[in-house]
Amino acid sequence: xxxxxxxxxxxxxxxxxxxxxxxxxxxxxxxxxxxxxxxxxxxxxxxxxxxxxxxxxxxxxxxxxxxxxxxxxxxxxxxxxxxxxxxxxxxxxxxxxxxxxxxxxxxxxxxxxxxxxxxxxxxxxxxxxxxxxxxxxxxxxxxxxxxxxxxxxxxxxxxxxxxxxxxxxxxxxxxxxxxxxxxxxxxxxxxxxxxxxxxxxxxxxxxxxxxxxxxxxxxxxxxxxxxxxxxxxxxxxxxxxxxxxxxxxxxxx
Amino acid sequence: xxxxxxxxxxxxxxxxxxxxxxxxxxxxxxxxxxxxxxxxxxxxxxxxxxxxxxxxxxxxxxxxxxxxxxxxxxxxxxxxxxxxxxxxxxxxxxxxxxxxxxxxxxxxxxxxxxxxxxxxxxxxxxxxxxxxxxxxxxxxxxxxxxxxxxxxxxxxxxxxxxxxxxxxxxxxxxxxxxxxxxxxxxxxxxxxxxxxxxxxxxxxxxxxxxxxxxxxxxxxxxxxxxxxxxxxxxxxxxxxxxxxxxxxxxxxx
DNA sequence: ATTTACATTTACGTTGCGTAAAGGTGTATA
DNA sequence: TATACACCTTTACGCAACGTAAATGTAAAT
Numbered sequence: 001x002x003x004x005x006x007x008x009x010x011x012x013x014x015x016x017x018x019x020x021x022x023x024x025x026x027x028x029x030x031x032x033x034x035x036x037x038x039x040x041x042x043x044x045x046x047x048x049x050x051x052x053x054x055x056x057x058x059x060x061x062x063x064x065x066x067x068x069x070x071x072x073x074x075x076x077x078x079x080x081x082x083x084x085x086x087x088x089x090x091x092x093x094x095x096x097x098x099x100x101x102x103x104x105x106x107x108x109x110x111x112x113x114x115x116x117x118x119x120x121x122x123x124x125x126x127x128x129x130x131x132x133x134x135x136x137x138x139x140x141x142x143x144x145x146x147x148x149x150x151x152x153x154x155x156x157x158x159x160x161x162x163x164x165x166x167x168x169x170x171x172x173x174x175x176x177x178x179x180x181x182x183x184x185x186x187x188x189x190x191x192x193x194x195x196x197x198x199x200x201x202x203x204x205x206x207x208x209x210x211x212x213x214x215x216x217x218x219x220x221x222x223x224x225x226x227x228x229x230x231x232x233x234x235x236x237x238x239x240x241x242x243x244x245x246x247x248x249x250x251x252x253x
Numbered sequence: 254x255x256x257x258x259x260x261x262x263x264x265x266x267x268x269x270x271x272x273x274x275x276x277x278x279x280x281x282x283x284x285x286x287x288x289x290x291x292x293x294x295x296x297x298x299x300x301x302x303x304x305x306x307x308x309x310x311x312x313x314x315x316x317x318x319x320x321x322x323x324x325x326x327x328x329x330x331x332x333x334x335x336x337x338x339x340x341x342x343x344x345x346x347x348x349x350x351x352x353x354x355x356x357x358x359x360x361x362x363x364x365x366x367x368x369x370x371x372x373x374x375x376x377x378x379x380x381x382x383x384x385x386x387x388x389x390x391x392x393x394x395x396x397x398x399x400x401x402x403x404x405x406x407x408x409x410x411x412x413x414x415x416x417x418x419x420x421x422x423x424x425x426x427x428x429x430x431x432x433x434x435x436x437x438x439x440x441x442x443x444x445x446x447x448x449x450x451x452x453x454x455x456x457x458x459x460x461x462x463x464x465x466x467x468x469x470x471x472x473x474x475x476x477x478x479x480x481x482x483x484x485x486x487x488x489x490x491x492x493x494x495x496x497x498x499x500x501x502x503x504x505x506x
Numbered sequence: 507a508t509t510t511a512c513a514t515t516t517a518c519g520t521t522g523c524g525t526a527a528a529g530g531t532g533t534a535t536a
Numbered sequence: 537t538a539t540a541c542a543c544c545t546t547t548a549c550g551c552a553a554c555g556t557a558a559a560t561g562t563a564a565a566t
Contacts, residue, residue, distance in 0.1 A: 006512065016513090021554060036562055038513055059350050062553070084354045091347045094340060097312050101337045105330055259543070269544090274523060289531055291544055315522070513562065524550085531544065536537100 002031075003041040012049050027066045028052060059087065169201045177242055178235050186244035194242065195249030211250035218246035255284075256294045265302050272302075280319045281305060312340065422454045430495055431488050439497035447495065448502030464503035471499035 005016040022028040023039065028049055030039035041049075048069060055065045060083055173194060180190035203209060247253075258269040275281040276292065281302055283292035294302075301322060308318045313336055321332055426447055433443035456462055499505075 004513075015554080017554060017556085020514090025553090036513070037515095038562085057350075058354050080354055080358050084351065084358065087347060087351045087354065091344060091351065094344045094347060097310075098337065098340050098344065101311050101333055101340065105333050105337070257544075268523080270523060270525085273545090278522095289544070290546095291531085507566095509564105509566075511562100511564080514560075516558085518557085519555085520553100521551100526549085527547085529545080532542085533540105534542100535540080 001043060001046075003046070005039050005041075008041045008046065008049065011046070012053060014049075014053070022049075022052070022062075025062060025066070027062055027069070058083065169197065173197045173201055177238055180245070181235050181238050181241050186241055187248050191241070191245040192249055195246050198242070198246065199249075211252070215247055215250045215252040218243040218250075254296060254299075256299070258292050258294075261294045261299065261302065264299070265306060267302075267306070275302075275305070275315075278315060278319070280315055280322070311336065422450065426450045426454055430491055433498070434488050434491050434494050439494055440501050444494070444498040445502055448499050451495070451499065452502075464505070468500055468503045468505040471496040471503075 003011065005019045009016050009019055019028070019039070019041075023030065028045060031042040031045060032040050034040050051069050052062075052065055055068060056062070058080070060068070060080075064083075176190060176194050176197060180186075180188065180194055183190055185191060199209065199214060256264065258272045262269045262272055272281070272292070272294075276283065281298060284295040284298060285293050287293050304322050305315075305318055308321060309315070311333070313321070313332070317332060317336070429443060429447050429450060433439075433441065433447055436443055438444060452462065452467060
């Protein structure tokens with residue numbers, strides 16, 4: 001059976017360009033060239049192409065493949081072992097990349113909330129990071145990446161629940177805030193309820209509570225434009241109102 | 254603080270070529286060009302370069318990075334998520350590649366021995382393969398790659414022991430063969446001991462033994478140049494001697 | 507005879523720079 | 537002050553493995 005470029009291409013599932021390229025780099029030359037200059041491939045070339053594609057699927061470079069298929073007694077196993085090492089390294093790099101991307105996504109999503117958490121240092125990712133920094137290398141060496149990743153996921157999972165509670169509470173704070181804002185009275189019952197809710201919300205990330213810190217945070221809501229933007233998004237003036245309510249709650253002058 | 258290409262390059266750990274390239278593709282342009290045509294970078298450019306390098310470390314392409322760092326309110330998280338998906342796909346591909354390379358190494362290592370096994374169809378890798386083919390996909394979906402790989406390793410491990418026993422026995426056959434060869438008598442005690450050892454060795458990969466098959470195999474040792482090469486490596490004529498001994502042992506004419 | 511399908515070669519584009527080559531600038535030293 | 541030496545510039549080829557035209561010739565079918 002003889003094949004032209006396109007026939008062989010269809011047979012093997014490669015483009016004609018690929019076959020011409022393989023001819024060009026001397027990795028697979030046609031049996032002969034017919035009178036019109038067409039490339040004609042025979043059975044030997046079909047077999048060889050299959051070999052080439054096999055190694056190509058393994059991710060081996062064409063130059064290495066050339067060595068493998070042209071040299072009569074080339075040590076293919078050795079080449080494959082070296083190639084395997086490279087692949088393992090690549091996978092390690094990829095794993096690190098993915099982990100970093102995950103961290104970055106976690107850091108940036110939630111945006112302002114994240115900055116919030118960062119300032120409070122009650123940051124779940126930070127915990128994971130610290131854990132990583134302290135034990136990551138050893139644990140990875142002992143139990144392999146999978147274990148560590150699972151552990152991190154677990155930690156993220158746990159924190160996730162907490163985080164969801166926090167978010168829920170935060171939503172309640174916001175809703176109540178806008179309702180209280182309409183009353184115009186930061187000393188009123190609704191406004192003071194907000195202060196309590198807000199305190200509860202804080203305690204998810206604070207180890208210990210103090211009125212001074214609470215008040216300081218309330219002032220920061222007004223001073224920091226990012227928090228201003230967050231609270232004032234739906235209701236301009238809400239940030240000041242919240243601060244006033246908390247000041248009254250904490251007894252700040 | 255102002256920097257020239259080289260200073261900034263050293264600061265950030267990139268080549269001057271890289272900085273010029275970033276200028277060329279419009280991803281990081283210097284603050285100004287001085288009278289001599291030198292590129293001068295300021296603080297803003299330092300910060301931006303750090304951003305760029307950060308995303309680059311994540312494996313994001315420069316064009317995407319350009320979108321991220323140039324657009325004021327670009328959805329970086331979304332871009333990262335998409336990038337993450339690509340990375341996960343890549344890792345999957347890599348996993349498959351590595352698995353294939355492993356298989357290939359297993360198939361080719363041992364060379365002639367491997368062909369032997371292949372013919373006998375008592376092939377350990379084949380078992381793994383079949384297991385893979387039957388349950389691999391579902392198991393992988395259920396328990397993840399790590400579990401499957403461990404399982405395969407375990408299977409390989411088990412077969413490894415068996416394989417080691419086989420190898421040991423094969424070595425014994427060989428040693429005895431060369432000793433018996435010197436006697437020149439395939440019907441002698443030593444030669445017949447070889448036939449017994451060889452039968453034991455066969456039973457590691459044969460489910461049932463028959464004298465006919467044993468004799469057929471012995472004939473193949475002579476007919477197949479690869480087996481010839483294997484047995485005749487140290488002692489030309491050893492393949493025929495072994496066949497003769499087995500013929501006598503099995504009572505073949 | 508014309509269309510259609512297939513063949514050819516040549517050559518630029520892709521990604522992210524490395525690596526010259528050929529030349530101008532700034533500063534320290536003999 | 538000349539000169540060495542470090543630093544800057546632009547231009548441009550090279551890399552891997554083809555994709556994608558463009559321009560053109562050939563075989564087969566209508």
